Amino acid sequence: MRLSNMRKIALWLTIGMLLAGCGQQTDKGSFNIDVHLSNAPLGQVFLEELTLKEVKVADTTSLKDASGRFALSGTVPEQGLYRIRFGNSKYILLALGADDIKIEGDYNNLDKITIRGSEASVALQQLLNEANEKGQALTLEMRAIDSLQGANTPDSILQAKVQRLQQQEADLQQSFISHAEKTPYPANAVFALSMVNDPTKLIEQKQVINSIAQRFPDNSLVSSLSARISEMEQQAGAGSGDEANMTAVKVGDTAPDFTLPDPSGKMVKLSSFRGKYVLVDFWASWCKPCRMENPNVVKAYQQYKDKNFTILGVSLDKKKEAWVQAIQADGLTWNHVSDLKFWDSAVVPLYGINAIPTNFLLDPQGKIIAANLRGNALEQKLQEVVK
Numbered sequence: 433m434r435l436s437n438m439r440k441i442a443l444w445l446t447i448g449m450l451l452a453g454c455g456q457q458t459d460k461g462s463f464n465i466d467v468h469l470s471n472a473p474l475g476q477v478f479l480e481e482l483t484l485k486e487v488k489v490a491d492t493t494s495l496k497d498a499s500g501r502f503a504l505s506g507t508v509p510e511q512g513l514y515r516i517r518f519g520n521s522k523y524i525l526l527a528l529g530a531d532d533i534k535i536e537g538d539y540n541n542l543d544k545i546t547i548r549g550s551e552a553s554v555a556l557q558q559l560l561n562e563a564n565e566k567g568q569a570l571t572l573e574m575r576a577i578d579s580l581q582g583a584n585t586p587d588s589i590l591q592a593k594v595q596r597l598q599q600q601e602a603d604l605q606q607s608f609i610s611h612a613e614k615t616p617y618p619a620n621a622v623f624a625l626s627m628v629n630d631p632t633k634l635i636e637q638k639q640v641i642n643s644i645a646q647r648f649p650d651n652s653l654v655s656s657l658s659a660r661i662s663e664m665e666q667q668a669g670a671g672s673g674d675e676a677n678m679t680a681v682k683v684g685d686t687a688p689d690f691t692l693p694d695p696s697g698k699m700v701k702l703s704s705f706r707g708k709y710v711l712v713d714f715w716a717s718w719c720k721p722c723r724m725e726n727p728n729v730v731k732a733y734q735q736y737k738d739k740n741f742t743i744l745g746v747s748l749d750k751k752k753e754a755w756v757q758a759i760q761a762d763g764l765t766w767n768h769v770s771d772l773k774f775w776d777s778a779v780v781p782l783y784g785i786n787a788i789p790t791n792f793l794l795d796p797q798g799k800i801i802a803a804n805l806r807g808n809a810l811e812q813k814l815q816e817v818v819k
Contacts, residue, residue, distance in 0.1 A: 461507060462505070463508060463528060464533070465533045465535065466533070467502050468499070468534075470500050472500035472502075475494065477492065477519075483653075510651075513528075529550070529552070532549045534547075555620050563627050564776075570601055570604070608627040681784065685800050692769035692771050700769050709736075709793065709795060711744070714783070716748040717749050722789040729743065730762070740818060744769065745767065746768075746770065748774055801817065
């Protein structure tokens with residue numbers, strides 16, 4: 433028995449989130465962020481707002497102080513989810529309002545940083561750290577089951593282990609829903625719901641969603657979440673789309689831009705492929721369903737590579753050697769990028785990836801015209817659009 437699509441305990445990190453006023457915190461106004469991170473690399477630092485459809489740069493600075501001190505400032509029209517991103521795509525998540533925030537810690541251990549001046553950000557970091565810890569434990573358990581399958585372990589033993597794992601995952605999902613119901617911060621409520629990796633379970637949470645919307649009636653991004661879940665419900669009712677691969681971006685959206693290194697270390701930007709049809713293919717060397725799908729992708733590429741079509745492979749690998757070996761072994765002769773951060777990759781929150789393989793077909797203007805094209809579906813779609 434195999435768990436489907438190597439599902440990750442993360443979904444839609446890029447959904448915009450807002451914070452409710454709590455204590456002395458206010459929704460809008462000016463903010464200041466003072467940061468002191470030992471071992472932080474010199475270079476550009478970006479403060480980016482994560483919204484439903486795009487990433488917006490709110491402020492930038494150049495880190496020139498070897499001690500790792502820098503500051504960011506500006507104004508916010510309302511509280512939302514932001515990230516401080518460094519040049520190598522490592523980042524710190526913040527629930528940012530009109531706050532004076534101080535951040536201290538070690539750049540090499542960002543999950544242990546100290547945040548002061550934003551109760552919502554502190555709570556958000558705690559929620560994220562707890563989710564990552566539990567998610568990693570489940571991933572290790574899943575891999576152990578995969579190893580047992582490869583060793584021809586009796587089905588009776590496998591079945592018991594799989595059932596235990598499924599119950600642990602169900603308990604984790606329920607904990608996210610419970611957190612969303614209880615937290616005083618709308619940002620954290622939406623973020624907690626974004627951790628639920630089963631769209632069907634999200635659709636079932638109408639009472640919770642309505643309760644959050646009633647508690648924060650002026651929160652535009654809570655409203656966006658409600659609208660998105662309603663859309664998911666309509667899609668599920670119509671029988672369209674792959675529920676296991678619902679993401680934060682959808683057909684009709686402009687694909688969020690990103691820049692990641694290729695195997696040689698050269699930085700590659702998605703928007704540099706404008707003018708061509710591009711398949712953005714999220715995969716990994718360790719993902720068996722991805723590897724099984726690769727022959728179909730290779731076939732389509734060979735047929736259409738000379739007809740204004742290309743592919744950008746985006747890997748969620750951790751080890752460069754395994755990534756490069758899989759590219760060579762599967763004959764994937766197109767462009768590839770990865771920050772080698774597994775499910776902590778910068779593209780996971782940007783696109784809201786919750787399972788792989790996942791892909792998006794972009795038109796020459798960068799608009800998503802199809803998603804999750806597998807088997808013959810990719811060739812059929814290319815035959816339709818590529819002339």
